[in-house]
Each structure stands twice: as C-alpha cells, then as structure tokens.
Amino acid sequence: MMRYAFLMFSILSLIACNQDQDITLEIGEDFISSETQVFHIDTISTTVSTFKFDSLDVASANRLLIGNYDDPVFGKTKSKSFMQLVNFSRLDLINNDAVFDSIVLILNYDHYFYNDTIPSQRFNVYQVNQTIKPDEISYYNTTDFEVFPTPIGSHDFRPQPRDNDSIRIKLNDNFGSELLTKIVDNDITTTEEFLDDYEGFMVEGTDENTCILGFNTSSLLRLYYTIPNEADDDEFTIDFTINTDNTFNQTTNDPENTYFESLTDEEISIPSSLTDNAAYAQAGNGIALKVDIPYIERIADINGEGLIIDADLKITLRKNSDSELLHTRDSLQVFVMNQNGEILNPLFDSSGTAFGILEDNSETSPEFGEKIYSISVKEFLTQKLEDITSQDLFLAIYPARFNTTVDRYIFNGELAPDDEKIKLELTYLIYDDE
C-alpha cells in the first residue's frame, strides 16, 4: 500500500512541476490599475542655427576636388588641389639618348561631381613655389602655398565625369624637356632631388560657375620620351605619382552677400529665424548645423518618475532645395558640441555611433517626396537630463564626407510649417506616478 501511495504522490508531484498555460489570459484586465503611462511628445522646444568651422582638417586626401560653382544661397565655392609628386624608380638608369616627347598631367575621375557639368571649363596647372608641408600639424581646407604666377599648362574641356575615365592636361614642352634633361644629366636621380626642383603642383579651375570635379589620387604626371636608333622607335614614360601625405584640397567659400558673411568665427551661429527659417550645411568649407534642445529638463513637469524610451530628432530638407546636380546623401554626421563650438565626440546611441538616417517614406507619402532625416538622440537627452554639466551640450550636424565633398544642404528650421519643421519626437514612460 505504502509503495502505491508513494508512486501516486510522486506522479502528482511531477505533474505539479509541469504546468504550462497556453491560452488567452485577459480576465482581470480591469483590476490592473497600472501606473505605467506612455506619452508621445513632439512639443519640446528645439532650435537650429548655422555656424561655420574656422577650418576643416583635410589631411590624407583620398580625392582631388577641383573646380568652382556659384549658388544663390551659398555664394561662390572654389576648390583647388595642392599635390606633391614623387618617383621612386631608378632615374639614373634612364638611357642617355632619351629624347623628350611630351608631358601630361593625367587626372582620373572618381565620378564625384557637384553642380552642372554642361559648361566648358578650364583647368590651370601651376608649380608650387614653397615646400608643401603641414600647417603646424595638419593640412586644413584653408592652408595655402605660393605658386609661380604663370601656369605650366591649361586645359579647356567639357567634363564627362560619368562617361570618361580621365582628363589629360598637356603641360609646356619647355617644362617637360627641362625635366628630362635634368634626369638624363643625372641632376635628378632621386625623389629628394626631384622635390628640390619641383616642390609641388597646384591645379585649379577658372572662376566661372561650372562644377567641382572629383579625381582619384591615382592621378599622375607622365613624361613621354623616345630613344632614337631603337628598332621599333618605342615610346617610353616616366611617371610621377601623388604622395597623398602632402596632397590636399583647399576648399573655400566667398561669403559675400550670403547669410554666412557674419560667420567669421566658429563660436558664432545664426538662428534659422534670421536665415529664411532654414539652417545650412556645406561640406568642404565647414558650414554646419547647431541644434539646441534647451529645456529638455521640463519633461520632469509631467507628474511622476519617468524615463525617455525613444527620442528621434527629425530634420527635413527644404523642398526643392536639392536636385540631381546639387545632390544630397542618405546620411548625416552628428557630433556632440560644447558652447564654444568644440566638437567633443560623435553622437552615440545604444548600438554605437548614431547618424542622421534618411527615412524611407516612399510608401507613406510618395507624392510629397519629403526628405526627412531621423537622428536617435535618446542617449544624448538622457545624458543631458542626468548630468548637470551636460546641459550646455549641443548637436552639430553636417553632411557625410564633410572633408571630401562640397555637398550642400538646406534644412527647415523650427519656424517652418508644422509638418516640415525640425522636431523632437519623444516617447516618455512614467513608471511611478506618485
């Protein structure tokens, strides 16, 4: 009897261990007077202004940016490339009978361009009159070197950056034959000796409103020569390639008659209310957005203890401000900045560095085609709320590839119409309403 009882008891104990409930469980709902409340808030004050970095670090360029464009809003933007050329081959082995043929600067398109490519444009090549070396510690978009006044080559062309591989700028024969003579005479046998005589080159476009073109750093200077009495009358070449360490783009903007005239120092910013209810950003010459969320602590006015569970800053491109030629990209860079305009660190969210991401609204409002960028600012706001010393922090927003393009953006400010203006969208959860 005892055995059976134990058996029964054991079985029941085991049954008791294996209960699983897989059914609807909704009865009792009315008894839950949950204290949890969730709020969607988009009325938190957010302001945006425009500022301009004194300079951008453009060291180790991976692109040559050359050309000009005029813009009704941004004014004249000009970019030119300073480059140092080198050759590490055995120049002393060049045949003494070498006869100069021609010398060409070959610029290989990297297919980046900005503004209209239809007008014909002219590039001039100059020899630099100074050693190209860093301005203190680096190269900046404002760094400048003297050049000899007369160009050693000019080239008029209609750019076809999408269809062609390169442009070839023929340089003066005098310049080329002199170089070959120095090599053949063994005056130049090493890169050092070459750099003593040829410190660098600068390529720029003339001032007409054309476009700015991007070229690879695989671009090179090529000297063609022949050797008489050789069987096939072969043509030989000597290539001078780009030393990217000492090559950079000087990209500048003439702010005359633009909103940016007063931006003479990076601590200065102009509110969007003074600039057509818009804020502006331009890669290459350092125009960027400064976003302030000054009163986030007022969220505590909602009764109870709460926390931000989601926060997105939405920033919309001004309608028709971009085009195929004046194109924009799908992401924006976002940094945390202090009162003095110093960039402290990239914006982070839980998954790492946070970017402004272009929302895909092709399904929700394809007819409007609004371009809205969304930036996850939850961590930033939480930091602002929790740390008193973080209250004076701002967000700096600027185009992706800020140092290697000249893309420009016009965003709606806080006074733009409601569905287009810059807006902070918060989801706030109250977990204890006492």
Next chain:
Amino acid sequence: MTMNKYIFSLSLLLVFAVHTYAQNLNSLSSSPYSLYGLGLTNELNTGKTNALGHAGIAIPSNDGINSLNPASYSSIPKYSFFFDVGVKIQKETLVDSNGDEPRLNANFSNIAIAFPINKKSGLGVSLIPYTNVGYTILDIESNIEGSTDTFTTNVFGSGGLNDFKVSYGYALFPKFRLGISGSVLFGEIKETESNIIGSELISLNESNTYSGIKLNAGFQYDITKKLSFGSTVTLPTTLSGSQNTTIFQSDGSTLEIEDDLDDFKLPLELGFGLYYKFNEQYSFNFDYKYNFWETTNQSDRVGTYVDQEFFGLGLEYTPQKEGLKYWQRIRYRAGFNFDNGNLSIHDQRIKNYAFNVGLGLPFQRKRNSMLNISYSYGQQGLVSNGLIQENYHLLSLNLSLEGLWFIKPKFN
C-alpha cells in the same frame, strides 16, 4: 516498518516536496484576486482538516498534526512522531462579463513535523504558504497620450509569503490544553510588467519583499468526553517591506530603483471551535473566525479591506477504526466552508465558499499513517460590477505519517 525505512521514505518525500515547492514558486495561485495586498490567503493545512471545512480549532493532534491550534500539540501521543507533507492541484474557471477562461496551478502546500516533549507537552514545526500570488493578464491596451497609437501591457504576478511556524502545546490539566506559536512570515512577491511600445519593449520587474513576526495563542478544553471547545487568538502585526524595481529597455539599458514599501498590517484574529464525537464512528467539528481587517485601515489600489468572517464545518465517519476489512478503516469526510472576504471592491465583497469531501486512507491497521485526499469545489467572487467569479476544483493530498520512537521491534 522499521525506523530506517521511515527515514528513507521521509527523505524521499522531502525531496519531492522541495522539488515541487521550488518548481512552482511562479504559479502559487492563478487568481486575479491575488493582485491585491499580499495575495490570496492560503487555506490549506496539514492533515485531515482540508476535507473538514478547513475547520479544527477544537480538534486535538492525537492522530495527526492539526496546525490550526497550537494547544493541540500537547495531545500528540507519547513515542509518536508526526510528519506531514502536502501538495495541491487547482483548476479554475474565471468568469467575467465577457466570457470565461481556464487556469491551472499546482504546488506544494505544506511540510510539517510534530512530536511530544513529554507526557504533557508537544512541539511542532511547520512551513506553510501564508499567501499565494499568481496572475497573468495579457494584452492590456492603453493609449499613448498625445497620439492615436496604443501600447500593450502584459502583467505577470508570482510569489507569496511563507509561514515558518514553531508551535508549543502544554496540557495544564488533562482536559485543558494551552498553546502558543510564533511565526516568521517572509517572502517575495514579484510583478513583471512588459510594455510593448512601438518597436520598444520596456519591462518593469518589481520585487516586493516582506517580512515580519506573528504570534498566536490558543486553548482547547474537553467539556465532556464527547465535546471539546477551542479558541485561538492571533495578535495583530506589521510586515515591513522593501521594493526593488528594475526597468529593462530593449536597447539593453537598465535602471534599478530601491524603495521602501508601506508596512502591511495584519489584523487581530479570533477563532472559536467545537468538536463533537458522537461515538467511535462519527465526529463533527465547527469553527468560527473573525479577522479585524478594518482596524488596519488599509486600502489597495481598487479595493478596501473589510472585517472578515469565516465559518467552517466538517463531518468524519470511520466505519471501524481497526476493522479487518480495508474499507472499514478508511475515514470518510465532508465539509463546507464560507467566508465573506477581507476585500471589498466597488462595495462588493469577494466572498468565497467551498464544499469539500475527502478520504483518509490508512497505511496500517494500528498506526495513524495516512494519505489524506480532499477535493473541494468552490466559488469566489461574482460576475457583476466588473468583478470576476472563480469557480475552482481543488485537489489536495497530504501524506500524514506517524513514526514511533524509542520502541524496539521485537524481531529485527
């Protein structure tokens, strides 16, 4: 059965009991009413009283542990050692104005030992759930204020308080027994709330820990050979609590908040019982209890605490205690209990009543070891004013064993 076998069996049972207990901490109850206060008060006890209307204030502990009155422990027979372990399985149907849902829960219901100290006194130690919490409520839709969207909440409650009790009974006179007991009440009540807000999942895990001490005293008096009277008093006490809430967000961030909880007050409780043995075959018992909840001045989120009355009565029939046929030795029991609830919601009391029947299946002819089975059918609450009615089937099993100490078997 020798002592060794007993020890083996007991340890086996203990393993089962602990196993069951550990496995089921999360489903100690399945009643939405356990949302309130510290949960639903456990009514199950040791031994046979589960089938006797949960009543037994006047019943002695001469054939098993009766933990309803500490005075009974003085009547444990000399040389006896009682051990009692129980499990329960409850199947409920919850009914509200929208429909009904089944729920099932099962768990350990008690473990207890008791033994005599000398001719006049006895001691008992028991671990019995004091309250049970277990509720699961899914898909609560709430509005996100400031938008037309909603968020969904799932709420899970589990846990409960335990009563670890030491009881001492002393027979002042052969017919008059006194007893006191001291309890340590302790336990954790957990509530997990998962909020699904858009693509975010925010989980609030609340752990409420309570502890306190409870004192109880009682007496039993045999008025005649057939009729006994008993009474118990439980002193009011205060449980202190602390709350630890952890908020988990789907991005991996957590927030931990420590809070003191308001003290939870337990009221003065008075109980009276009668036990009448008609003859060797029939016995009758009746209890009445009054719990002074109103004096604790407490209210819950939706309900208020009100004084609670309890009635329980039971009847036991034993054809022939030491009969030759097995069925003659079986105890047949029936009972009824009613209480008007300590909680009032929208001025409606959450009443509870149950019918119970049970069997005591003895293992041996001359020993009190028994498997006590009880089945109850009951109802709690009602379907009106947004309340819930719970119809429940409760099966409880108690293995009540008696070992004999200090008696050497004649043949080994």
